[in-house]
Amino acid sequence: MALNRDLRIATGAVVCVDSKLDGPITIGPRTVVHPKACIVAEGGPIVIGESNIFEEQCLIKHNANANTDRPRTLKIGSNNVFEVGCVISAKSVGDNNVFESNCFVGPEIEVGNGCIIGVGISLERPEKLPDNLVITGGNYNRTIAADKPPAQTLQLDFLTKVLPNYHHLRKPKDRPNVL
Amino acid sequence: MSYLVQEDFVRYECTCGSLSPIPKLYFCRHCLKLRCGYCVCHEVDSHYCSNCMEHLPSAEAKMKKNRCVMCFDCPNCFHTLSIRATTRAPEDGSNKGHLKHYYLSCFFCRWTTRDVGIPDQIASSGNWPLKENPHQELLSSFLEHYKVVAMRERSQKDKKPIFPRRGYSTYTEKFGLTNLIARKRAGLPSLPLPGKEVNPASIPPIKPCVATDVIDTLPASYFTDVPDLTKITTIAQRHANPMIQATVASELHPQHRHFFIKRSLRCRSCEHNVSKPEYNPASIKFKIQQAAYYHVPEIRIKTFEPLRAGKPSEIILKVTNPTSHVTSLSFSPKSEVNKGGVSDSVILDSLGAPKKTVEIPRPVVQDEPNTQVELPTEPIVLPARDDAAEYDDSGDTHNFHDDANVVVWRKGNKAAVKFRIVPDRGMKPGDRSIFSFSMEYGYVNTMPTTAEQKSPQRAEMQVNVLIAPGLIVGNLD
Numbered sequence: 001m002a003l004n005r006d007l008r009i010a011t012g013a014v015v016c017v018d019s020k021l022d023g024p025i026t027i028g029p030r031t032v033v034h035p036k037a038c039i040v041a042e043g044g045p046i047v048i049g050e051s052n053i054f055e056e057q058c059l060i061k062h063n064a065n066a067n068t069d070r071p072r073t074l075k076i077g078s079n080n081v082f083e084v085g086c087v088i089s090a091k092s093v094g095d096n097n098v099f100e101s102n103c104f105v106g107p108e109i110e111v112g113n114g115c116i117i118g119v120g121i122s123l124e125r126p127e128k129l130p131d132n133l134v135i136t137g138g139n140y141n142r143t144i145a146a147d148k149p150p151a152q153t154l155q156l157d158f159l160t161k162v163l164p165n166y167h168h169l170r171k172p173k174d175r176p177n178v179l
Numbered sequence: 180m181s182y183l184v185q186e187d188f189v190r191y192e193c194t195c196g197s198l199s200p201i202p203k204l205y206f207c208r209h210c211l212k213l214r215c216g217y218c219v220c221h222e223v224d225s226h227y228c229s230n231c232m233e234h235l236p237s238a239e240a241k242m243k244k245n246r247c248v249m250c251f252d253c254p255n256c257f258h259t260l261s262i263r264a265t266t267r268a269p270e271d272g273s274n275k276g277h278l279k280h281y282y283l284s285c286f287f288c289r290w291t292t293r294d295v296g297i298p299d300q301i302a303s304s305g306n307w308p309l310k311e312n313p314h315q316e317l318l319s320s321f322l323e324h325y326k327v328v329a330m331r332e333r334s335q336k337d338k339k340p341i342f343p344r345r346g347y348s349t350y351t352e353k354f355g356l357t358n359l360i361a362r363k364r365a366g367l368p369s370l371p372l373p374g375k376e377v378n379p380a381s382i383p384p385i386k387p388c389v390a391t392d393v394i395d396t397l398p399a400s401y402f403t404d405v406p407d408l409t410k411i412t413t414i415a416q417r418h419a420n421p422m423i424q425a426t427v428a429s430e431l432h433p434q435h436r437h438f439f440i441k442r443s444l445r446c447r448s449c450e451h452n453v454s455k456p457e458y459n460p461a462s463i464k465f466k467i468q469q470a471a472y473y474h475v476p477e478i479r480i481k482t483f484e485p486l487r488a489g490k491p492s493e494i495i496l497k498v499t500n501p502t503s504h505v506t507s508l509s510f511s512p513k514s515e516v517n518k519g520g521v522s523d524s525v526i527l528d529s530l531g532a533p534k535k536t537v538e539i540p541r542p543v544v545q546d547e548p549n550t551q552v553e554l555p556t557e558p559i560v561l562p563a564r565d566d567a568a569e570y571d572d573s574g575d576t577h578n579f580h581d582d583a584n585v586v587v588w589r590k591g592n593k594a595a596v597k598f599r600i601v602p603d604r605g606m607k608p609g610d611r612s613i614f615s616f617s618m619e620y621g622y623v624n625t626m627p628t629t630a631e632q633k634s635p636q637r638a639e640m641q642v643n644v645l646i647a648p649g650l651i652v653g654n655l656d
Contacts, residue, residue, distance in 0.1 A: 116289050118287075118288070133409070134288060134289050134290075136256060136287060136288040136289070137256055137287075137288065139413075141255070141256065141288070141413070142408060142409045143255065143288070143290070143409050143428060144409045144410070145289060145290075145291075145294060146291075146293055146294045147291075147293065149289065
């Protein structure tokens with residue numbers, strides 16, 4: 001594992017050594033990164049908020065692309081869940097979103113707050129997802145939920161307790177912010 | 180088992196003439212005939228809810244409109260709703276402790292009863308509010324009216340002289356069935372009791388529907404406003420609840436889950452079961468499952484050369500013997516077994532009833548063979564199935580005098596047979612090539628058919644097979 005000098009992990013975050021973190025990444029407190037999760041910050045820094053869950057084989061990409069209005073920093077809010085095998089290269093991600101297994105969110109998309117991207121949904125066209133949007137099913141049915149999805153507090157507590165028993169963790173490093 | 184869901188490359192001709200892949204066929208061991216879903220009797224064994232696995236007798240299920248009392252379907256995506264609990268402080272501010280509140284939520288599309296303003300319940304079992312059918316009154320008035328009409332018609336019909344039917348008299352003599360029970364068995368409603376004569380004057384009145392020319396015009400907003408697809412229901416969502424047919428997503432309402440059925444299949448000519456599931460809905464096993472897959476040699480396409488119109492190409496088919504007896508396969512051109520209007524005699528020996536005939540219509544077969552096939556002349560012997568043989572690395576010891584040009588590979592009860600096919604000259608690239616042949620195979624019937632013959636009976640069986648390996652890729656030139 002190459003030493004990633006630009007990695008900042010807040011205290012209280014559980015980041016497994018087996019995860020792949022490339023480039024300048026800031027991980028907020030209480031965020032859980034499973035082994036084999038992959039976060040790649042090629043096009044600029046990625047700043048991840050509090051209490052997010054990155055499950056196995058999820059891929060968060062922040063690619064450099066000169067001809068879009070992509071912000072230099074990819075900001076991921078708090079309380080998001082990135083389920084197994086999702087591929088996210090969105091422009092920005094708000095709070096309380098759920099990206100279910102094997103969904104794909106393309107680079108031209110801004111994800112608001114409280115959105116649920118269902119299993120296997122693939123979003124490629126440029127758009128800004130409104131808050132509490134739920135996209136599910138083979139026909140990509142869209143509905144606006146009345147409420148944001150519930151926070152995964154219990155799951156977070158469980159993972160923070162159990163993951164250190166079976167995996168090596170990356171040490172929290174509070175380096176000065178160089179962004 | 181991916182071939183179960185694959186396109187139908189190899190189809191067998193059922194006794195009734197329809198074509199199906201082998202997993203969809205049954206084999207009646209009493210008539211020694213292939214049966215498909217179209218030529219068996221379907222009987223409902225029990226109704227059950229696939230979510231909570233509760234099962235009910237059909238009369239009770241009918242009373243509950245074939246829906247489960249406990250379980251609900253999501254009106255948004257039609258998956259089952261789950262009960263979720265939240266704790267909430269009492270509203271009056273007293274510190275009696277937190278109360279548990281329950282709501283229904285769909286784990287697939289995240290729809291909840293809170294989305295449409297259904298209040299949370301205090302009991303987990305629900306008592307969920309149900310939307311009344313807005314036309315309930317009208318419907319029940321129709322129902323009552325026609326019940327009386329039907330009863331009147333029936334009593335008129337019964338006044339006609341009835342010629343005794345032979346079938347009933349034998350039943351009555353043999354088993355002492357009374358007329359009442361016989362009627363019940365036949366599914367007829369019981370006769371009105373004397374003295375309880377229906378008064379024709381007392382028919383409940385109904386309000387007939389009136390057609391109208393006046394239709395309200397669509398509001399202008401339909402043409403001027405941009406539709407918000409997230410708030411409008413889909414056709415499928417509307418039709419899932421035909422009595423309400425909500426047009427906006429906020430009017431969706433959960434519905435009780437439909438019951439599923441366990442069904443048994445019965446051969447139409449000998450009335451033996453070909454498939455009978457276990458009664459317990461949680462069990463996926465069968466008491467009787469006479470699938471053709473266990474009795475008829477299976478054919479799979481192994482490989483074939485690119486198909487060109489007018490050009491011969493080789494195709495290798497793998498044949499498998501699923502039975503525990505040696506069989507011998509021979510191939511001949513497709514034979515016409517079932518022309519239209521053939522009647523099948525029904526033998527009811529056990530009941531002593533006369534033989535009756537059943538008209539079996541010949542289904543329209545659209546796929547006609549358009550490819551010629553050269554068939555092997557020598558029969559191919561297939562050994563019995565041996566589950567242990569798969570783990571046997573010592574190699575096959577049996578000596579078959581196979582023609583190496585025909586049988587290209589052999590292992591256990593399987594063999595790969597080479598055929599030569601020539602698609603017809605007129606075929607264009609992209610056309611589906613279809614060839615057919617008749618396969619004769621030896622079948623050992625272990626079922627004692629009569630009391631005298633205890634030993635297994637050998638029978639020569641014959642089945643027509645249609646094979647569609649693929650599309651024509653190009654012409655000869």
